[in-house]
Amino acid sequence: MAKLFRAAIMGPPGSGKGTISERIAHSFGLQYLSSGRFIREGIAAKTEAGLLVRSYVERGMLVPDPVVIRLVLPKLEQLSNHSWLLDGFPRTLAQAQALNNLCQLDLVISLNIPYETLRERLSDRWIHPSSGRVYNMSFNPPQVQGKDDVTGEPLIQHDDDKPEALMARLRHYKDVAKPVIDLYKSQGILHSFSGTETDRIWPYINSLLSAKLHTQPSDSRQTQTP
Ligand SMILES: Nc1nc2c(ncn2[C@@H]2O[C@H](COP(=O)(O)OP(=O)(O)O)[C@@H](O)[C@H]2O)c(=O)[nH]1
């Protein structure tokens, strides 16, 4: 069996984690997992966990570690024979330690995007709630204003992308991410990328992953010989 590959992508809200993850998943055939999406699905479905986390997300706060760990780790356990990319987890040192007890990551991508760029992007971010498809009114607008390209259903704005919640999220991100970034740096698996445009960062990430996976970007991981 081909060696499994486990990666995580870190960065403040709006740094392009979801956009870049989608490109990685598409180009390299990694399974994509997003803690934010799990959390939002739980809220929408009004599950027990969803009701518990709702007020945190609406206030732009992180969901408590034990709750998010209990939500994410079982999903990873189910994927023990897959290569994957994790978006939005771990966000705190406690989460990173819990993940370390389950598996060793091969690579961590960290995105450094200036504050002003984040603010502009998020105030312009619209999503299709049931699929998670993300639009930006200037970067990747929908074909029809306010409507999802595939279903034609209305797009919405996350409560946590609205200005009051956003400030709190950005401030909090910096404080809690630093020890996680330091940990992965000390393990020699951290790769940081800086810039204001996803399209300019992407070629570097693409080359890094091509080198790590020893494959051409358009090939799927599953088709590789052992
Ligand atoms: N203008 C602009 N918007 C971008 C760029 N990259 C991503 N976006 C948009 O910025 C918003 C945040 O990106 P997203 O991938 O959701 O970031 P995440 O919060 O880190 O997962 C979305 O509306 C994206 O479509 C870029 O290079 N320029």
Ligand SMILES: Nc1ncnc2c1ncn2[C@@H]1O[C@H](COP(=O)(O)OP(=O)(O)O)[C@@H](O)[C@H]1O
């Ligand atoms: N690993 C995590 N730990 C704690 N809270 C989380 C985690 N992942 C997601 N959340 C919660 O879900 C919200 C949305 O997450 P996400 O979609 O990843 O946001 P963004 O992509 O805008 O950074 C976060 O603001 C936070 O409240």
